[in-house]
Amino acid sequence: MKSLDAKLTEIRANRSSRAFIIADAKDADMAFGVRAPGPRGYLARHGSRPAQFSPEVWGRDEFGYRNLPEFLDIIREVTHQGLIDIMLMSAYVNEQLTIKEGLFQKSHVTPAARANDTTDVWAVRHGCYTREPSQPFRSATIDHIQCGEVECERDGSGQFPGANLGLYSVTFVNELEQDREASLWYKEFREEAERKQFRHFLEVFDPNVSNGIAPEKLGEFINDNILRILAGVPEAGRPVFLKIVYHGPKAMEELAQYDPNLVVGILGGSAGTTYDAFKLIHDAQKYGARVALFGRKINNAEHQLAFIEMLRLITDGKIGPEEAVRAYHGVLQGKGIKPVRPLEADLQLTDQAMSYDGSATKRSSVTVANNPLAAARTATQARPAAEAGASPAGWPTRADGRPDFDAMTAAQRSAYHEARLKRALG
Numbered sequence: 001m002k003s004l005d006a007k008l009t010e011i012r013a014n015r016s017s018r019a020f021i022i023a024d025a026k027d028a029d030m031a032f033g034v035r036a037p038g039p040r041g042y043l044a045r046h047g048s049r050p051a052q053f054s055p056e057v058w059g060r061d062e063f064g065y066r067n068l069p070e071f072l073d074i075i076r077e078v079t080h081q082g083l084i085d086i087m088l089m090s091a092y093v094n095e096q097l098t099i100k101e102g103l104f105q106k107s108h109v110t111p112a113a114r115a116n117d118t119t120d121v122w123a124v125r126h127g128c129y130t131r132e133p134s135q136p137f138r139s140a141t142i143d144h145i146q147c148g149e150v151e152c153e154r155d156g157s158g159q160f161p162g163a164n165l166g167l168y169s170v171t172f173v174n175e176l177e178q179d180r181e182a183s184l185w186y187k188e189f190r191e192e193a194e195r196k197q198f199r200h201f202l203e204v205f206d207p208n209v210s211n212g213i214a215p216e217k218l219g220e221f222i223n224d225n226i227l228r229i230l231a232g233v234p235e236a237g238r239p240v241f242l243k244i245v246y247h248g249p250k251a252m253e254e255l256a257q258y259d260p261n262l263v264v265g266i267l268g269g270s271a272g273t274t275y276d277a278f279k280l281i282h283d284a285q286k287y288g289a290r291v292a293l294f295g296r297k298i299n300n301a302e303h304q305l306a307f308i309e310m311l312r313l314i315t316d317g318k319i320g321p322e323e324a325v326r327a328y329h330g331v332l333q334g335k336g337i338k339p340v341r342p343l344e345a346d347l348q349l350t351d352q353a354m355s356y357d358g359s360a361t362k363r364s365s366v367t368v369a370n371n372p373l374a375a376a377r378t379a380t381q382a383r384p385a386a387e388a389g390a391s392p393a394g395w396p397t398r399a400d401g402r403p404d405f406d407a408m409t410a411a412q413r414s415a416y417h418e419a420r421l422k423r424a425l426g
Contacts, residue, residue: 003085003108004165008240011263011290020285020315021241021265023086024308025295026075027114027167029068030090030139031121037071038299039064044073072097074304079109081305083312088112088167088293091140099148099162113145115166115200116189118182120208133178133209134171136185142166142198158197166193167243169203172225174211183229190237202226202239203267219251227258241265241291246280249287256288265291271300274307274328274346278321282314302339306331322347 007019028036040048049069066074075097079087087109089097094113097103104111120134143152146160158164170186172179186202193200204226206218213221222244230238241263246252256264266284268277277297284292294311301307310324319327329343339346 001108002110004110007085007290008263012261015260018315018317019290021085021291022083022308022311022315023088023112023265023291023293024075024078024084024298025088025268025293026071026078026093026299027088027090028295028299029071029093030114030117031123033124035065035125037066037068037074038296040066040070042074042302042304043070044077046070046073049073076103078298078304078308079103079107081308082108083308084109086110086112086165086293088114088295089163090114091145094145094163095148110165111163112165112167112201113140113163115140115142115145115168116185118169118171118205120171120205121169130208133173133175134182134205135178136182138185138189140166142192142196146196146198152196154196156197164198165240166198166200167203168200168239169205170229171205171208172222173207173209174213174221179225186229190233194237199240201241201243201265202230203243206245218245219247219254222247223251223255223258226255230262235261243267243291243293245269246284246289249283252284252287252289256290263290265289265293268292268294268297271296272350273341273348274301274325275321275348276350277307278310278314278324279349281311282321285315302332302337303328303335 004021007021010017010019028038030036043066049067051067053063072093075087075089075093078084085108087104089111091113094111098111116136116138117140118134118136119129119132122129141150143150144162145166146152146162146164148162152160168186168189170182172182189200192198204222206222207213226242226244242255243265244255244267246266252264255262266280266289268280277294281292281294292311292315298304298307306328310319310328313319313327314321314324325347326343329339329346332339
């Protein structure tokens with residue numbers, strides 16, 4: 001059994017379960033084009049896949065994005081790591097890795113494909129599509145996702161060589177005809193999916209244009225639209241889970257407690273700081289989310305495998321967000337990787353863009369209370385490093401016995417994080 005199915009069963013049977021589903025969203029080629037595979041600062045163990053660039057056209061460091069073979073290598077590596085539950089891809093990448101290569105046949109990871117691409121994800125360079133109200137559109141077909149052909153042969157078993165799980169996204173903009181049209185397209189998709197034994201999860205984006213709704217009320221608008229659009233849908237046609245923007249504790253708890261059969265997940269949004277990502281998944285889980293789909297947050301990480309490992313440790317309750325940031329930087333240091341931001345900058349919480357192209361709406365409705373960082377920094381600054389104690393393991397500690405990261409040498413920091421990870425992983 002795939003881990004996704006086992007966890008969904010556990011979550012629905014026991015609402016207090018810590019089971020948490022993590023998806024790596026590697027479907028950005030349906031939105032960003034050349035930039036989708038991400039910066040070449042991180043490559044899989046296979047290394048670079050050389051391509052031909054004419055020196056009279058390109059500067060040596062000018063072309064900074066991975067190519068598709070390098071992108072596929074990372075997907076393979078993340079899948080083999082085994083810490084995620086879902087790998088979300090475009091229909092084309094799904095064909096290459098799921099159908100032709102059989103990457104997921106002996107893996108507990110479930111392959112999935114983006115089943116539609118509304119215009120608010122058309123984030124091409126120099127384009128203006130994302131500034132217009134979202135329009136429904138589908139490039140992929142269910143049959144192409146399931147078997148790589150325009151029409152699948154169906155034997156009733158529900159087994160297909162390709163993915164049998166898809167992401168369908170809807171963007172409500174608070175305009176009657178726009179939202180009615182989006183709802184009709186989703187209805188048509190649901191009915192086709194049910195006939196073809198195709199499972200899906202529903203992504204509901206925030207409005208991508210001005211909509212007359214105060215930012216602090218967006219969570220209520222989204223929650224009501226989700227429950228309204230699903231109220232007329234029996235179990236056979238409903239999504240296996242949801243993917244939405246995290247609008248804070250009240251909006252999350254309101255939706256998560258409404259129906260025990262409704263599994264709520266969050267999307268990651270733009271890359272942000274490492275603390276943004278770790279705090280987001282921690283808080284969302286605390287207030288009822290049971291799924292997280294992170295795309296750019298993972299894809300832009302300095303070391304994707306280490307980043308995913310920290311996400312899993314957080315959702316398993318073995319480590320907190322702040323310590324996870326420090327541990328992640330310890331891994332980077334141990335591997336000789338220069339972080340995008342220094343540690344203290346990476347421990348900051350930022351206000352991130354929630355539109356797909358990262359240019360429009362802000363997640364201004366999220367309020368962070370009791371931020372531990374300010375208190376931790378104050379305590380550290382008030383106590384000079386020279387006064388720090390030493391732990392039996394050999395790294396400096398504060399008066400309360402906690403590790404004093406500011407007083408640690410590089411070697412001590414690496415030793416601490418290596419010991420902590422060994423304990424966390426058992």
